[in-house]
Amino acid sequence: MKILYGVQGTGNGHIARARIMAKAFAKRDDIEVDFIFSGRDPSRYFDMEVFGNYRTVSGLTFITENGQVNRWKTLRQANVRQFIKDVKQLNVAKYHVLLNDFEPVTAWAAKMNDLSSISISHQAAFKHKVPKQGETWADRMLMRIFAPCDVNLGVHWYHFGFPIMPPFIEEPYSKATTGDHVLVYLPFENETAIKSLLKNFPNEKFICYHPEIDEPFSNENSQWRPLSKQTFQQALFDCAGVIANGGFELSSECLQLGKKILVKPLKNQYEQSSNRITLERMNRCESMDTLDPQVVSKWLSKDSPEPIRYPDSPDILIDWLMEGDYMDTKVLCKQLWETTHFPESVRLALTHNG
Template sequence: MKILYGVQGTGNGHIARARIMAKAFAKRDDIEVDFIFSGRDPSRYFDMEVFGNYRTVTGLTFITENGEVNRWETLKQANIRQFIRDVKQLNVAKYHVLLNDFEPVTAWAAKMKDLSSISISHQAAFKHKVPKQGEAWTDRMLMRTFAPCDVNLGVHWYHFGFPIMPPFIEESYSKATKGEHVLVYLPFENVEAIKALLEKFPNEKFVCYHPDIDGPFATANSQWRPLSKQTFQQALFECAGVIANGGFELSSECLQLGKKILVKPLKNQYEQTSNRVTLERMNRCDSMDSLDPNIVSKWLSKDSPEPITYPNSPDILINWLLEGDYMDTKRLCEQLWKITRFPESVRMSLANGA
């Protein structure tokens, strides 16, 4: 079976999910997979060895400034001519199916050239009546037209009664320890603004990752590091908690590792504000709309939550792909939720919010 896999490269969460899939595919001798990434300058991808001879295209991306999506700049910098050229030039004839994680070039190429396509993304979950906040008609149009696929398999922390899969998380609670530092990952915020916030807590230790940091350095109470999957994961395993934007994959890892989370959703990005709503319904996060030291102070004093156990392997999904009955998503999702384990406190929170 030959699979084309399109991945949105704007955020590291899409790539993290694709890494888990790539590792599982590499163990099989009955599947060949080619990866295409878009939405990021090719020089800014890192730790990509698992994807083999992957390709990059320009695609479409979102422009952020100071923790907020700049819609005007996003529209102004969209290279529509290049996008159309990439779609037309992409040869999909040798593939049996497209897997797509919110990547527009491969999605539209598959649509135009009659290749079966399956969306395996967090964004696909928002096509259903899951908890949402701040959704505008432009958001609904974006979800329908940005990366359209024949089958939409959403990925979320709970199914809410829809064809939605749990996330695949390789890391287990057994790997986690509770160290002294707080991990800070706010890639859409200004570095100086983050520094100003953390300086208000001289007795705390912080480890901060940011895409604008070129090399490691230290301030009075903080270690600053460039993006690196390996060192980031170690800092995550050993941290006392995480301060982050409202992205899906990092929050998923925190849920499984039993790490407390303080989220500051990206403004004008309804996916992240909706993620906050679900995390709050599960009683698994605190949140802030700005870099608020008062909220940080209260959060720092809180205990760690009980972990959630999500599937650690996509083998059930891969076997389903090989069977070829792509419209039968119910059986697949039921199998995956059967091996997901929620603490009783989360079950009660979800039941009360239903």
């Protein structure tokens, strides 16, 4: 089987999910996979060895400033002519199926050439009646036309009775320790604003990752580091808690590792606002709308939660792909959720709030 895999490169969460899939594909000798990434300058990708001879295209992306999506700049910078050119030039004739993680060039190329396409993304979950906050008509239209696929296999922390898969998390709870630092990953926030927030807690230790940092340095009670999967993962394993935007993949890892989370959703990004709602329903996060030291102070005193055990391998999904009956998602999702373990407190919260 020859698979084309399109990945949205704007956020590291999409790439993290694709890495797990790539490792699983690499163990098979009956599948060939070509990866295409879009939405990020090619020089800004890192730790990409697992994807082999991957390709990049411009695609479409979102412009963020000071913790919120700048819709005007997002529209203004969109190179529609280049996007159309990339779609037309992408030859998909040799592939049996497209897997798509919210990547528009490959999705539209598949649609124009009648290639079967399957969306495996967190965004696809929002096509169903899952908890949402702040969704507008424009958001609904964006989800419909941005990266359209024939089959939508959403990925979420709970299925809510729909064809939604659990996230695949490689790292087991056994790797987690409780250190004395807080991991801070707020890539959409202004670096100066983050430093100002952390100065309020001189007795705490923070390790901060930010895309604007090129060389590591220390600043009073915090260490600042450039993006790196390996060092970030170790900082995550050893931390006492995580302060982050409302992205899906990092929150998923926190749930699996039993790390307390404080989320500050990206403003004007309803997906992250909706993620907050679901985490709150699960009693698995505290949240803030601004970089609020009072909220941080209260959160720092919280205990770590019980971990949730999600599947560590996508092998069940890959076997389903090989069978070729893409419209039958019920058995696949049922098998995957049977491998998921919720603590009783989370199960009760989901039942009560669902």
